Amino acid sequence: MDRLLFLLATGLARGAIFALFALSLVLIWRAARIVNFAQGAMAVVAVYVAFAVTGLTGSYWAGFASAIVAGAAIGFAVERGVMRFAPHDSPLSGVIIAIGLVMVLQSALGILFGATVRPMEVPFDERPIVIAGVPVLSPYDLFVLVVAVAVMAALGVLFTRTSLGLQLRASAFAPEVSRLLGVRVSRMLTIGWMLSAAVAALAALLLVPTELGLSPHSTDVLFVYAFTVAVVGGLDSPPGALLGGLVVGVLMSLVTGYLGATVAPIAVLVLLVVVLLVRPGGIFSARQVRQA
Amino acid sequence: MPSPATPPETEPRLDLSGLTVAFGGLTAIDGVDFHVGAGETVALIGPNGAGKTTVFNAVCGLVRPQAGSIRIDGRPAPASPTKLLGRGVARTLQALGLVGGMTVLEHLLVPLTAARRGAIGAGAGAGADIDARTGTADPVAIALAELEAHDLAAFASTPVGALPYPDRKRVALARALVTRPSLLLLDEPAGGLGADDIARLDATVRRVAGEGCSVLLVEHHVDFVMGLADRIVVLDFGRVIATGTPAEVQADPRVEEAYLGVKAAS
Numbered sequence: 001m002d003r004l005l006f007l008l009a010t011g012l013a014r015g016a017i018f019a020l021f022a023l024s025l026v027l028i029w030r031a032a033r034i035v036n037f038a039q040g041a042m043a044v045v046a047v048y049v050a051f052a053v054t055g056l057t058g059s060y061w062a063g064f065a066s067a068i069v070a071g072a073a074i075g076f077a078v079e080r081g082v083m084r085f086a087p088h089d090s091p092l093s094g095v096i097i098a099i100g101l102v103m104v105l106q107s108a109l110g111i112l113f114g115a116t117v118r119p120m121e122v123p124f125d126e127r128p129i130v131i132a133g134v135p136v137l138s139p140y141d142l143f144v145l146v147v148a149v150a151v152m153a154a155l156g157v158l159f160t161r162t163s164l165g166l167q168l169r170a171s172a173f174a175p176e177v178s179r180l181l182g183v184r185v186s187r188m189l190t191i192g193w194m195l196s197a198a199v200a201a202l203a204a205l206l207l208v209p210t211e212l213g214l215s216p217h218s219t220d221v222l223f224v225y226a227f228t229v230a231v232v233g234g235l236d237s238p239p240g241a242l243l244g245g246l247v248v249g250v251l252m253s254l255v256t257g258y259l260g261a262t263v264a265p266i267a268v269l270v271l272l273v274v275v276l277l278v279r280p281g282g283i284f285s286a287r288q289v290r291q292a
Numbered sequence: 293m294p295s296p297a298t299p300p301e302t303e304p305r306l307d308l309s310g311l312t313v314a315f316g317g318l319t320a321i322d323g324v325d326f327h328v329g330a331g332e333t334v335a336l337i338g339p340n341g342a343g344k345t346t347v348f349n350a351v352c353g354l355v356r357p358q359a360g361s362i363r364i365d366g367r368p369a370p371a372s373p374t375k376l377l378g379r380g381v382a383r384t385l386q387a388l389g390l391v392g393g394m395t396v397l398e399h400l401l402v403p404l405t406a407a408r409r410g411a412i413g414a415g416a417g418a419g420a421d422i423d424a425r426t427g428t429a430d431p432v433a434i435a436l437a438e439l440e441a442h443d444l445a446a447f448a449s450t451p452v453g454a455l456p457y458p459d460r461k462r463v464a465l466a467r468a469l470v471t472r473p474s475l476l477l478l479d480e481p482a483g484g485l486g487a488d489d490i491a492r493l494d495a496t497v498r499r500v501a502g503e504g505c506s507v508l509l510v511e512h513h514v515d516f517v518m519g520l521a522d523r524i525v526v527l528d529f530g531r532v533i534a535t536g537t538p539a540e541v542q543a544d545p546r547v548e549e550a551y552l553g554v555k556a557a558s
Contacts, residue, residue, distance in 0.1 A: 163401070163405035163406075163431075166394075166398055166401055166402055166405060167402060167405065167406055169391065169393075169394060169398075170391060170394070170399075170402045173391040173393070173394075174389040174390065174391050176354070176385070176389060177385055177388075177389025178389075178402065178406075179372075179373040179374050180352060180354075180373050180374075180376060180377075180382075180383050180385075180389075181377065181402050181403035181406055181467070181471075182374050182375075182376070182377040182378070182403055182406040182407050183374065183402060183403075183406045184374055184406075185374075
C-alpha cells in the first residue's frame with residue numbers, strides 16, 4: 001500500500017511534465033495543424049542554453065528563465081525561418097521538415113558540445129519526504145507539480161480571458177475570416193509557435209535533471225511519451241493533454257514499480273496502439289463539437 | 293478609367309473598374325465595372341461560376357486582380373484583408389467561418405478587440421473609429437447591444453456549435469455589423485434560410501442601409517434580392533451583362549437567357 005502511494009505520487013509528478021510537453025504539441029497542432037516532431041530537439045537546445053547560463057552565473061533560476069526565453073526564440077526562428085515555407089497542401093511536408101530539423105539540431109548540438117551526458121543540478125532535494133512512515137513526493141517533485149499547474153492555469157487564462165487568446169483561437173480555427181475581421185493571423189501563428197516552444201523548453205528543463213542528464217538526445221523519449229499523451233488526450237484538446245499526461249505518468253510509474261523499468265516504455269506504446277485502434281481521435285477529442 | 297455609366301453625385305463607396313481576375317489560364321472575371329453608392333443596396337447575381345464570389349474576394353484582398361482598379365471611398369482598396377475593417381468594410385462568408393467551440397459573444401469580440409489600438413495583433417487601428425461610431429469604448433457592451441438587435445442576447449455565452457443554422461447565420465451577420473461598417477459585403481445571406489428568417493434578414497439589411505451603410509450582396513434567391521436591392525448587377529461568365537433597377541433587369545432578355553430563364557426552367 002505504501003509502495004502504491006509512492007508510485008502514484010511520483011507518477012503524478014512525472015505525468016505533469018508529460019502533460020506540459022503534450023500541451024505544447026497541442027498548442028502547435030491547434031495553431032498550425034502540424035504535429036511538430038522537432039519539438040523535443042527544439043526543447044533540448046533551450047535546455048543547453050539554460051545549462052550554459054546556469055554554468056556562467058551559478059544560478060539555477062537564471063538558467064530557468066533563459067530556457068523559457070530561448071524556447072520562445074527558437075519557436076520564433078523555426079516558424080519564421082522554416083515552417084512558414086512548408087507547403088500547406090499536404091500535412092506530410094510539415095512532418096518531414098520537422099524530422100529534418102531534428103537531425104540538424106541534434107547534429108549541431110553534438111558537434112558543438114559532444115555526445116557526453118552532462119549531469120544537471122536541481123534547486124530542491126530529490127529525496128522523497130516521508131509522511132507517517134510513507135515516502136511520498138520529493139521537494140523537487142512538488143516544485144515540478146507547482147510549476148506545471150501554474151503554467152497550465154496561466155495558459156487557461158490567456159486563452160479564455162484575454163483578447164490575445166481570443167484572437168489566437170479565432171485565427172487557429174477560422175484563419176480566412178479572422179483576417180477579414182482584422183486579426184493578424186500570421187502574427188498569431190508565430191505567437192502560437194513561441195508559446196508552444198517555450199512550454200516545451202520548460203517541460204524539458206524540468207525532466208532532464210531527473211533522468212540521466214543533458215545530451216543532444218535527452219528529450220527523445222520525452223517526445224515519444226508526450227506524443228502518446230497528446231494522441232491519447234486528443235491532439236486538439238488541452239484538457240485531454242492534461243489528463244492524458246497524468247494517466248501516462250501514473251501508468252509508467254506503476255509498471256516500473258511492479259514489473260520493472262524496461263517494461264514501462266512498452267506499456268506506453270501499447271496504450272498508444274490501443275487508443276489509436278479504439279478511438280483514433282483521442283479520448284477527449286472535441287472533433288464532433290468542432291464540426292457542428 | 294472612366295467612371296461607370298451612372299456616376300453618383302458623391303464619391304461611390306465602392307468603385308470597380310476594368311476588374312479582371314484569372315486563375316491560371318481561366319479568366320474568372322473579365323473587365324467588370326460597377327459601383328455601389330453611399331447608402332445604396334446593390335445585388336450581384338448570376339449563374340453558378342459567373343464570378344460573383346471572386347469579385348468579393350478581389351475586393352477583400354483575398355485574390356489579386358490581374359488588371360483594373362478597386363476603390364473604396366475614392367482610395368485604392370487595401371492589399372491586405374486585415375486592413376479592411378479599418379476602411380469600414382465588413383464581409384460575411386458563404387461558409388460563415390464560425391468556430392463551434394467559441395461562444396456567440398466571443399465571436400463578436402474578435403473584430404472589436406482586433407481593431408483596438410495597442411492590442412497585440414491589432415489590425416488597422418479601427419478601434420477608435422468603432423468607439424466613435426458606437427459611442428462606447430467597452431467591447432463587451434458594444435457586442436451585447438449588437439446581439440440584442442439580432443435577438444441573440446440570450447445566447448451570448450452559448451457555444452456557436454450548439455445553435456441551429458439560421459441562428460449561426462445571424463451570428464455571422466452580427467459579427468460583421470458589430471464593427472459598424474460603411475460598406476457591407478454579404479455572400480449568400482439568404483442561402484439555407486426559411487421564409488421567416490429571410491424576412492428578418494430583409495428587415496436587418498433595410499435597417500442597416502437606412503442608417504447609411506452601403507450593401508453589396510451576392511444572392512441566388514431571386515425574389516429576395518428583387519424586393520431588397522436598389523440596383524442589380526448581373527454577371528455571366530465573368531462579365532457584367534446587365535445593370536439596372538430590379539424591374540429593368542427582369543425585363544432584359546439577355547438576363548432572362550443567362551440566368552432567370554435557366555432558373556424558371558429548372
